[in-house]
Amino acid sequence: MIQLTNIEKYYASKGVKNYVLRLVTTTINQGEFVSVMGPSGAGKSTLLNIIGMLEEPTYGNYHFMGEDVTSLNERKRIELYRNHIGFVFQAYHLIDEMTVYENIEAPLLYKKVGSAERASRIADLLDRFNIVAKKDLFPNQLSGGQQQLVGIARALAAQPSIILADEPTGNLQSAQAEEIMSLFKKLNEEEGITIIQVTHSEKNAQYGNRILHIADGLIKEDIKIQA
Amino acid sequence: MFKLNLKIAWRNLWKNKGYTLINILGLSIGMASCILIFIFIRFQLSFDEGYKNEDRIYRVVTNWKYSAYEDFSSGVPVPFAAAARNEIAGFETVGSIVKRNAFLQINDANGKEKMKSQEAVYYAQPDFFNVLSDIKWIYSAPELALAEPNTVVLSAKYAEKFFGSVKDAIGKNMRLGEKINLKVAGIIQDMPQNSSFPLEIVISYETYKGRFNNNWDSVNSAFCSYVLLKEGLRPEDLQQSIANFNKKYYPVDKIAGNQENKLQVLRAIHFSDKYDNFANASINRSQIYGLAIIGLFLIITACINFINLSTAQSVTRSKEVGVRKVMGSKRSQLIYQFLTETFVVSLAALLIACVITELAIPPMQHLFKGRIEFSLFGHPSIFAFMALLVLFIAFLAGFYPALVISGFKPALAIKNKIALNKRGLSLRKILVVAQFAITIVLIVGTLVVIKQMQFVQQKSLGFNPDAVAMVGIPNDSLSKIKYNTFKERISKLPGVEDISFCQSPPLSGNINSSDFTYNGVKNKDFELRNIRADENFFKVFDLKLIAGKLYHKSDTANACVVNETFLKKMSITNPEEAIGKVIYASGNTVPIAGVVKDFNDQSLREQISALAIFPGKNDYWNVSVKIDSKQIAATMKEIDKIWNSTFPNGVFDSAFVNETINSYYESEQIMGVLFKIFAGVIIFISFIGLFGLISFVATQRTKEVAIRKVLGASTLELVKMLNGSFLVMVFVANIVAWPLAYLFVSKWLAGFAYRIDVSIWPFALAMAISMAITLVTVSIRSYKAASANTIDVLKYE
Ligand SMILES: Nc1ncnc2c1ncn2[C@@H]1O[C@H](COP(=O)(O)OP(=O)(O)O)[C@@H](O)[C@H]1O
Numbered sequence A: 001m002i003q004l005t006n007i008e009k010y011y012a013s014k015g016v017k018n019y020v021l022r023l024v025t026t027t028i029n030q031g032e033f034v035s036v037m038g039p040s041g042a043g044k045s046t047l048l049n050i051i052g053m054l055e056e057p058t059y060g061n062y063h064f065m066g067e068d069v070t071s072l073n074e075r076k077r078i079e080l081y082r083n084h085i086g087f088v089f090q091a092y093h094l095i096d097e098m099t100v101y102e103n104i105e106a107p108l109l110y111k112k113v114g115s116a117e118r119a120s121r122i123a124d125l126l127d128r129f130n131i132v133a134k135k136d137l138f139p140n141q142l143s144g145g146q147q148q149l150v151g152i153a154r155a156l157a158a159q160p161s162i163i164l165a166d167e168p169t170g171n172l173q174s175a176q177a178e179e180i181m182s183l184f185k186k187l188n189e190e191e192g193i194t195i196i197q198v199t200h201s202e203k204n205a206q207y208g209n210r211i212l213h214i215a216d217g218l219i220k221e222d223i224k225i226q227a
Numbered sequence B: 001m002f003k004l005n006l007k008i009a010w011r012n013l014w015k016n017k018g019y020t021l022i023n024i025l026g027l028s029i030g031m032a033s034c035i036l037i038f039i040f041i042r043f044q045l046s047f048d049e050g051y052k053n054e055d056r057i058y059r060v061v062t063n064w065k066y067s068a069y070e071d072f073s074s075g076v077p078v079p080f081a082a083a084a085r086n087e088i089a090g091f092e093t094v095g096s097i098v099k100r101n102a103f104l105q106i107n108d109a110n111g112k113e114k115m116k117s118q119e120a121v122y123y124a125q126p127d128f129f130n131v132l133s134d135i136k137w138i139y140s141a142p143e144l145a146l147a148e149p150n151t152v153v154l155s156a157k158y159a160e161k162f163f164g165s166v167k168d169a170i171g172k173n174m175r176l177g178e179k180i181n182l183k184v185a186g187i188i189q190d191m192p193q194n195s196s197f198p199l200e201i202v203i204s205y206e207t208y209k210g211r212f213n214n215n216w217d218s219v220n221s222a223f224c225s226y227v228l229l230k231e232g233l234r235p236e237d238l239q240q241s242i243a244n245f246n247k248k249y250y251p252v253d254k255i256a257g258n259q260e261n262k263l264q265v266l267r268a269i270h271f272s273d274k275y276d277n278f279a280n281a282s283i284n285r286s287q288i289y290g291l292a293i294i295g296l297f298l299i300i301t302a303c304i305n306f307i308n309l310s311t312a313q314s315v316t317r318s319k320e321v322g323v324r325k326v327m328g329s330k331r332s333q334l335i336y337q338f339l340t341e342t343f344v345v346s347l348a349a350l351l352i353a354c355v356i357t358e359l360a361i362p363p364m365q366h367l368f369k370g371r372i373e374f375s376l377f378g379h380p381s382i383f384a385f386m387a388l389l390v391l392f393i394a395f396l397a398g399f400y401p402a403l404v405i406s407g408f409k410p411a412l413a414i415k416n417k418i419a420l421n422k423r424g425l426s427l428r429k430i431l432v433v434a435q436f437a438i439t440i441v442l443i444v445g446t447l448v449v450i451k452q453m454q455f456v457q458q459k460s461l462g463f464n465p466d467a468v469a470m471v472g473i474p475n476d477s478l479s480k481i482k483y484n485t486f487k488e489r490i491s492k493l494p495g496v497e498d499i500s501f502c503q504s505p506p507l508s509g510n511i512n513s514s515d516f517t518y519n520g521v522k523n524k525d526f527e528l529r530n531i532r533a534d535e536n537f538f539k540v541f542d543l544k545l546i547a548g549k550l551y552h553k554s555d556t557a558n559a560c561v562v563n564e565t566f567l568k569k570m571s572i573t574n575p576e577e578a579i580g581k582v583i584y585a586s587g588n589t590v591p592i593a594g595v596v597k598d599f600n601d602q603s604l605r606e607q608i609s610a611l612a613i614f615p616g617k618n619d620y621w622n623v624s625v626k627i628d629s630k631q632i633a634a635t636m637k638e639i640d641k642i643w644n645s646t647f648p649n650g651v652f653d654s655a656f657v658n659e660t661i662n663s664y665y666e667s668e669q670i671m672g673v674l675f676k677i678f679a680g681v682i683i684f685i686s687f688i689g690l691f692g693l694i695s696f697v698a699t700q701r702t703k704e705v706a707i708r709k710v711l712g713a714s715t716l717e718l719v720k721m722l723n724g725s726f727l728v729m730v731f732v733a734n735i736v737a738w739p740l741a742y743l744f745v746s747k748w749l750a751g752f753a754y755r756i757d758v759s760i761w762p763f764a765l766a767m768a769i770s771m772a773i774t775l776v777t778v779s780i781r782s783y784k785a786a787s788a789n790t791i792d793v794l795k796y797e
């Protein structure tokens, strides 16, 4: 599903190239649950952003679902966001002026999902994540864990085939973190959604079935986890 | 502390350069407009100020109440002053003054002609100057200089103009008209521009030929009486004696229209639209209020920008507020600090406003043809006004934002967790709606004024005024003999098509009206306007007869032509029926020879009057000359030459009928220009404010925009989202503005008897204009926000 070939990324400052990623080559298949690990500043977020097409690599080839997306036009990219990719952020990034319900609804509106379908999908998600009672609250009225649940519900609303999560539990207590991780695991196993997450915690990484260790912009280790 | 506040204020303003610029720009343009309006209004309100007896000085005016209409004159019958002096005990002094145009000639020491000119002269009794006793006499005194016939008093300026200096003027002679010799017996101060008495040449009343007129039924608005009430008396105290006086001199059975005299206080003269004044500069109070309201609108619009931008920006300063509060700052100190900032901004705006005002003064003076003193430093009250303006703005614009910002809770403020609460947002929305409602009212007003002026200029008047020159001719018996030679000589000019002797053009404010008798029955319902003109008049102005025929060439009134309106008012349906009936009016008894198709005989503010046209050589003041439009300049030069050789003692003056007609709409034209300027200013202020606001909103919503992009929103959808609320606000503003604009506009149009219908299009156009500019203004900024790179916002939190 994702094929990265010789991806390089650097930032030039004062004529000096600061490499963040060097010659990253890997393939991620449909249905995998990959945890990206590594020290701070290693380039994890950058890698994830490139996968999510939020950033472009300086060199290299990137195929998403068989399509070369290294230089995709805006319209196509928006298409992918609407139909295939869901983002989950460390800082949740919910829209402050919208209620829980409206936040979850937003991607469906962009996807032009009919209102009945919308209502049933949202009801379903609220139900699944146990946040029905919270649906009319605003983000700042929720705890961090609850906000992240909403964030995930929102990412799932458009029924993506892949979820990209950059330190989804970074701001959470361990109990809440576990809840989120088992949710990811369930989504991966039961619905076959591909998940790529960045995490610092070995324990969180164990929920997935593959770990990419990154240091100094290189993939140092690529471990498969046997269930 | 204050110095520190100033420093912080400066840094903050500098940090937000863009918003500061918008604020200062909007405020300074608004302020400049206000200062100009203030200067204008102050000048108008200062008319005839400073007379120490001002509340005892009154002008006596005359009113009529006919069954169908009322009439007003600033004049009194000639015998009024003498009678009132004896019979109205409350008057301490009564002085008559008459304004006339006269021809003056000044000779040098050898008796050779040095200068001749046509001037406005005033015949005045010494008592006039005892009423207006603050007019300074540089030489002599009223009783000494004006008691005898054949004396003249000049203003210092005219003494210089005629004789070189005040000293040289004293005792010199000048000639009035053909025969009368005047001796300069006194010099008075130059009258200021803000005076209803532009007295330059004052001749003793004893020289005035008409002074023995004893007719109580004849009132000329240029013949006025001014009175000084006895000390301590109010006009109410004189009511009874004036009523008795009216009853005695204007008995209903003898004098038509319930004629009566009334008192008008000195300071009301300039603001009266019913009664003329010598300076021809009256302005009615509603115009002054209208301007003041526009000034207020401008300032409010500019202040709304300020309030909106500062409250919007306040969020970014919440951390500063939090820290200050934790450090122990009281709320009042914070308010003080933010007010200091506003004050600095208003002061900066004032400086720029002064520069703009200075730049705007010359075109303004040009617009008002130099009749109004515009000067930034002309009067101390202008400084007081500026100081007040700055304080007013600093407070109006600064207080609410200061209150909001200083109210932030420190804990939240430090964590930068302050979001704009819903209430603040809706107040801002209301302000934007108010601002745009004002803007739209002005746009609609401007469109309607422009349209009406076009209508006035294009409406067919029922006659053709194009390429017709009115050439003044002397009216004395010697000149009258030469009328025919003059006519023959100019008829021969190749450019001249037709010539008619007449009083005035068909459309003129200067036509006498009188009561009349039709078919032996005296009419009591309306007055008849009397135009004197020879039979060629109809050809020169292309007037069409609908019945009967023209009168024959004659030096005296042999027959007349009436208009359709006359028939309508007399309820005569068949024009033929009127032919041959006899009319008695203004001392002439004549049969009706024909009926002329209606034409506008007054400005389009008025309905067409009933009128009669008949010949009368003794009362022609003008020759109207129809000229071939291709040869106008050359022909006029020739006419001038012939005129001067025919009437060597006169002064040639001429005017094109078209231009004279346009001059009747001068105040509307000035208003049109002012409307365009102020509408432009207000549009500018509103839209830079809008730009500031959308900039801020776009910055505020960067994160949201980024998230939405990641969720799959396209740039167009994001632009739409950012624009949406603004378009809705401007739309609501249109809806709010329409009824208000409709009220203003129909009130203004009601002043015209002939006017455009108030249609939907100025409103629709105003909406289209405002929505289009909004869309452009807002899209520029929101497109930038929507197409910006997302990732940086989402990356670091
Ligand atoms: N826009 C940028 N300009 C310059 N350097 C950047 C930029 N974005 C990221 N970097 C650098 O790239 C490196 C990798 O960053 P990142 O991928 O965020 O690391 P992490 O593994 O902690 O998520 C860091 O050293 C960071 O400073």
Ligand SMILES: [Mg+2]
Pocket (backbone or CB within 6 Å): A044, A045, A046
């Ligand atoms: Mg990171």
